[in-house]
Structure formats: structure tokens, C-alpha cells
Amino acid sequence: MDRERRAEGLAHAQRAIAAKQCVVMPTDTVYGIAADAFSAQAVATLLAAKGRGRSMPPPVLIPRLQTMDGLATEIPEAGRRLAEKFWPGPLTLIFHAQPSLTWDLGDTYGTVALRIPDDEVAQSLLTITGPLAVSSANRTGRPAAQTAEDARDQLAESVEVYLDDGVRPVQGSGSEAGVPSTIVDCTGDRLRVVRQGGLSLEALREVVPEILGVGEEPEQAQSEQAEPEQVEPESAVVAEAEGAAAGEQVQGAAAEQPRD
Template sequence: MVNVSTTSYNCTNDEQRAEGLAHAQKAIAAKQVIVMPTDTVYGIAADAFSPQAVATLLAAKGRGRNMPPPVLIPRIGTMEGLATEIPDDARRLAEKYWPGPLTLIFHAQPSLTWDLGDTVGTVALRVPDEQLALDLLTLTGPLAVSSANRTGQPAAQTAQAAREQLAESVEVYLEAGFRPLAGTDGVPSTIIDATGPRLRLVREGAITLEEIRRMVPSALGHDEEPHMWEPSGSDSPVSLEKAAPEPAGTAQVEHAGAQSPEAASNTEQA
């Protein structure tokens, strides 16, 4: 049955932008999913604190709980309420690269009543460098966001491309033009695991490991081991020692999800 309320808004038009944001805010409050632009590709978004909404997001994409979505937040200060045991080095990276293409995996605040999937107690956070997304996040609060595509298909770089894959499973489509730029491919965010004794690269994206090490010289590459005298961090829920490369054809995601090593390295880019 077609969802007749599914609506697309041209957010390059001020009037439609305002209407689209209002409709998207109502949809999120009603535990529905929406599609919005990010600074990498388009993302499918749901209320991060609603298990029902997150389940709807995963079902729309055709993916399971083993690849939970990351969470987009409107400002760096929101990190304090969602994550715990935040290392100083990770905080410095957030201060430099947010808003921007950096995803940080932390231990989640244990008091939070959410269910993003099989996160084993972690959460992946990012502040996107996209004004429409930030305006929506300011209205809704943190959103679980994954790339707007069916799993295994190319990540959508317009809302129309997302609609061709997701159809009536989405309540609102916010169209704002090509992301990131017409004629270019989406580049995923760089993912850093901040749950162990040293920061570790999960996936190199728009920010290189070399750039990360200019600020945090001790940061480990995804295939590097700590010295013998250092704690291995193998008890970390997102220890990367088993991290697998992203399989060919997997849709890129601008932010990875907080989850197992395999899922973290295979996330898409939204």
C-alpha cells in the first residue's frame, strides 16, 4: 500500500525548506523516518531514542541489528550527554573537525534508554557540516542516521535517488541538491575508535591518518598493534583487531555505527 503522505520538499526554496523541516520534525516525533542531506551523501534518519523508529530505519534499508546506525548530533556539547569516558585526545579531535567528516566511537552513557542495535555498549557520534541537517537536528535532537539506500546499493547523492530505492518507507524527503558535489563520489567520514587506551583508526575517509596523527601522534592505524608494555584494549567492545575491510560494492556511509569491529569497518556514509 502506498503511503500517500510521503512528501518531497525542494529545500533550495525558502518556503519549501521551512515546510519540509516542520514536516520532518513531526515525522521524527511520530517515530517515522525521513531522508535528509549530509555533507557526504543523503541519509535516512530516525529518532535515536525510539527503538521502534530505529527498527523502521533498519527495515527500510534491509539491514539487521548487527550493523546499527551512527548518531548525528547538532553540536559538540551534545557529546557529553551521550558518551562517557571521553578521552582528551578524542575531545581535541572533535573540537577541530566538528562539524565535519569525523566519526568518533565512544562508550555510551549507560543510563540512556535507546536501542540502536547490537552496539555492545558503544555509540558512534558525528556533527555533520551541513546546515539543513544541523537545523533539523536542532529541532529534533540526536538522530540515528545511515546512508539513504538499500543495503548493498549505491549511497544516494540526491533525495530523488534515495526515493527511487526507499520509496514509501520514508515519510519525508528533503531535497537540497547533489551531495557532496555534482560529478563527485561521496567520501565517507573517518572513523576513530576512542574506547581503548589509545585512539585507533577504524576507517580512513575524508580525514587521513596522517592528519589525525598531527594532533594525536599516538593514534594507531587500523592494522597496528600497541607495544608489548601497553594494554591491548582487547576487552574494548569495538577492539579492531578483527576489523575487516569494507567489502566491494558496500554503500559508503558518512559515519559508521557504533558496534562490533566488523560492522564498524563496514559502515556506510550518511
């Protein structure tokens, strides 16, 4: 996309977002369908376009790290370290949402899933629109769109603007074709991966060694990272209780999180 066409496309997309309509935009993982995160009408239109209900709320893409503190609260230090290390990139972090925000993303149980995409067009759009509710640009149950044409074939007239910037992910970007972002729940006592995607558990553990993998119990993580004699029986019991509490929160906060 040349500079002039990109500017025209971004301006058109900005007008559509302001009018509570949906747009399709490239990201660093797959193409996404986007809407104003602060408009319940726009988010409902997005969910309807995908054939998805309120039980699968979309994550929110943001333009810069500082925006995280305006949208989330009780951000754990470990979650902040992951954001600082891997944003922009294929990592979605679930936090407690700021209670003062007047938005309706669906059945979020007081949480919000945030990400900064590592894509120039996406960041340019987010800079002029602010936070956007974004899910993969496909009908639910069908493959995520890797081109704007793929998205158009599935979403058709339910989208006002299609921003076409070639195949996603870009070759050499480090993201695998059709692989969504990794999702980490940061609302429990320990961080937990609830969907494995473009960022590996090993990479996450280089920053947060205690993070739990998908379906992993706390004592399993300890056994992988410590010698047997270093794991006290009492600590294993405490870890098991903490894991159960975290699991309850994951069900509310992160179950059925969409591809992005």
C-alpha cells in the same frame, strides 16, 4: 532549496520524526536516512528500510559539541581534541554510551558512534529534533545516495519525507563523492581508525600523533613516528599487549559500522 520551501520541508520532517517515521536528509558526505535515536521502533524501521540487521547499528548525528557529553561517557582527552578540531565534519567517533540512556540502536555493546555533519540543512533539522540515528540512504550493498532522487529510488515508500538539497557532497566542500566519514574508536587504550573515509590519517595525527590506522599495530605506529633507537624493547611488548586489548573492544564496538 529556497528559504520558504526549506522551512516547510524541515517542519514536515520534524513531524515525521516525532511520529517515529523515517526521513531522508542531506549531509556533508552523502544523503542519510534518519530516525529518532531514542525510539526503538523508529530505529527498527530505519534498519528494515535499509535491509540491515541489529548487528550494524546506525551512528547518531548531533547538533552541537555539548551534546556529546550527554550521550557518551569516559570520553578520552584525545577523542575530545578530535571532536573539537574536526566537528562539524566527516569524522565519526565511537565512545562508551551513557548507561542511563533509554535507547536501542542495535547491538552496540554499550557504545555509541557520534558525528556533527557540516551541512546547513542537516544542522537545522538536528536543532529542532535533537539527536538522530542516521545511516546512508541506500539499501545495504548498493551505492550511497548522492541525491534525494537516488535515495527515493532505493528506499521508496519506507521513508515519509525526502529533504532535497541538491547533490551531496557540495562541490568545493572538501568531501569526495560517495566517500563516507572516517570512523575512530575511542573506547580502547589508544584511539584507532576502524574505517578510513573523508578525513585522512595524516590529518588525525596532526591532532593525536599516537592514533592507530586501520589494521595497524602499536609498534608499527611507533616505527613510523620515531627513530629505531627511540623504541625500547620493553615498550614494544607493552604496546603489543595494549593493541590486543584494544582490538577486542573494536570488534564489539565498531565492527560493521555503516556508511555515513
